Amino acid sequence: MSIGHTFLGLLESGPRHGYDLKRTFDERFGHDRPLAYGQVYSTLARLLKNGLVEVDGIEPGGGPERKRYAITDAGITDVERWLSQPEKPEPYLQSTLYTKVVLALLTNRGAAELLDTQRSEHLRLMRELTRRKTGGDLADQLVCDHALFHLEADLRWLELTAARLDQLAKEVRK
Amino acid sequence: MTELLLVATGLRKSYGQTAALDNADFSIRPGEVVAVMGPSGSGKSTLLHCLAGIVRPDGGQVRYRHRELSEMSDAERSALRRDEFGFVFQFGQLVPELTCVENVALPLRLNGVKRKEAERRATEWLDRLEVTEVSAKRPGEVSGGQGQRVAVARALVTGPRVVFADEPTGALDSLNGERVMELLTAAARDTRAAVVLVTHEARVAAYSDREVVVRDGRARDLEHAA
Ligand SMILES: Nc1ncnc2c1ncn2[C@@H]1O[C@H](COP(=O)(O)OP(=O)(O)O)[C@@H](O)[C@H]1O
Numbered sequence: 159m160s161i162g163h164t165f166l167g168l169l170e171s172g173p174r175h176g177y178d179l180k181r182t183f184d185e186r187f188g189h190d191r192p193l194a195y196g197q198v199y200s201t202l203a204r205l206l207k208n209g210l211v212e213v214d215g216i217e218p219g220g221g222p223e224r225k226r227y228a229i230t231d232a233g234i235t236d237v238e239r240w241l242s243q244p245e246k247p248e249p250y251l252q253s254t255l256y257t258k259v260v261l262a263l264l265t266n267r268g269a270a271e272l273l274d275t276q277r278s279e280h281l282r283l284m285r286e287l288t289r290r291k292t293g294g295d296l297a298d299q300l301v302c303d304h305a306l307f308h309l310e311a312d313l314r315w316l317e318l319t320a321a322r323l324d325q326l327a328k329e330v331r332k
Numbered sequence: 333m334t335e336l337l338l339v340a341t342g343l344r345k346s347y348g349q350t351a352a353l354d355n356a357d358f359s360i361r362p363g364e365v366v367a368v369m370g371p372s373g374s375g376k377s378t379l380l381h382c383l384a385g386i387v388r389p390d391g392g393q394v395r396y397r398h399r400e401l402s403e404m405s406d407a408e409r410s411a412l413r414r415d416e417f418g419f420v421f422q423f424g425q426l427v428p429e430l431t432c433v434e435n436v437a438l439p440l441r442l443n444g445v446k447r448k449e450a451e452r453r454a455t456e457w458l459d460r461l462e463v464t465e466v467s468a469k470r471p472g473e474v475s476g477g478q479g480q481r482v483a484v485a486r487a488l489v490t491g492p493r494v495v496f497a498d499e500p501t502g503a504l505d506s507l508n509g510e511r512v513m514e515l516l517t518a519a520a521r522d523t524r525a526a527v528v529l530v531t532h533e534a535r536v537a538a539y540s541d542r543e544v545v546v547r548d549g550r551a552r553d554l555e556h557a558a
């Protein structure tokens with residue numbers, strides 16, 4: 159999952175300090191794997207270097223934890239692009255997709271559209287596998303079926319999430 | 333691109349307070365397989381029924397090859413369903429008193445084809461769907477998968493231009509369901525029939541050329557919108 163894009167999404171609602179970003183990230187997305195501080199500051203340094211965030215203010219004292227970061231226009235464009243592009247379908251996408259849905263809701267972008275775009279991407283791959291399976295031998299069929307069942311599981315999760323978007327929107331915005 | 337065969341725009345249909353369809357669009361080209369997807373109760377079957385002229389929408393248009401369905405008489409719509417359309421449902425569509433070959437021959441008989449010729453063509457379709465052995469049995473004596481293949485044979489025997497399939501694999505296990513989908517789509521491609529495939533299952537929808545998603549009675553036909 160892209161920590162940089164997630165930070166940008168979180169920064170869209172207003173400037174934050176690194177520790178604040180880490181705390182929010184851990185609460186919302188890091189359930190079993192909290193971020194290390196090193197990861198937080200190396201990510202912020204990269205975003206800064208690429209012009210996607212800027213330093214918005216520095217409190218007295220020293221060290222990276224004193225800086226407050228704000229998203230730039232280039233950063234907004236970047237997170238926008240990330241959210242509107244479907245992920246390449248592959249197993250265990252859920253955490254990335256979940257993050258995208260929550261960020262889309264937080265930033266008032268179309269979460270339903272994001273899920274629709276992802277569904278067509280999944281179906282595109284499922285069609286390809288189905289064609290390969292129909293023309294193939296038993297080994298092809300079994301290999302393709304394995305992938306198809308995984309993709310189907312993703313899609314069922316997508317459907318369930320789409321059906322609960324209103325509920326999720328209320329929770330993430332409170 | 334080939335011309336559209338069946339086009340619906342702005343379909344609306346309510347049952348009492350329930351808006352089953354609320355501004356639904358749909359289009360399909362000759363020989364195309366389009367999956368209609370969406371959660372249960374979203375309006376998929378209602379959309380299919382409106383497209384096939386079984387249910388009259390409260391608003392919007394359905395056009396089949398230059399003809400507006402709402403402008404046809406009931407007799408013309410029945411003739412259209414009999415001559416140009418084929419139907420496969422989830423279950424319960426075969427006549428229990430008839431044998432399987434008689435069931436498949438039935439649409440031909442209704443079109444005035446002589447019994448012997450009708451049963452010959454029905455037998456060909458049963459062979460093609462790999463259920464030759466159930467020919468003389470009644471629907472109550474065959475398995476679910478065999479019954480659905482007989483139903484597919486019956487839908488295709490008249491050479492329809494559009495096959496309407498509503499959850500055709502809904503009552504089958506995955507292996508039987510997949511085989512029915514393979515046979516249905518292969519037969520449709522060979523005969524250049526278009527298929528409107530209603531399903532909530534992604535693996536079934538993967539046999540289509542593209543999908544239309546229905547949500548709360550709204551169908552977004554991305555191709556149509558473009
Ligand atoms: N004949 C009917 N009478 C009353 N309500 C109906 C009828 N047909 C469908 N509905 C209602 O319209 C909505 C859409 O139904 P349907 O088209 O069958 O959905 P789907 O096929 O996607 O499950 C549902 O709320 C359903 O209860």
Ligand SMILES: [Mg+2]
Nearest residue numbers: 376377378498
């Ligand atoms: Mg239905």
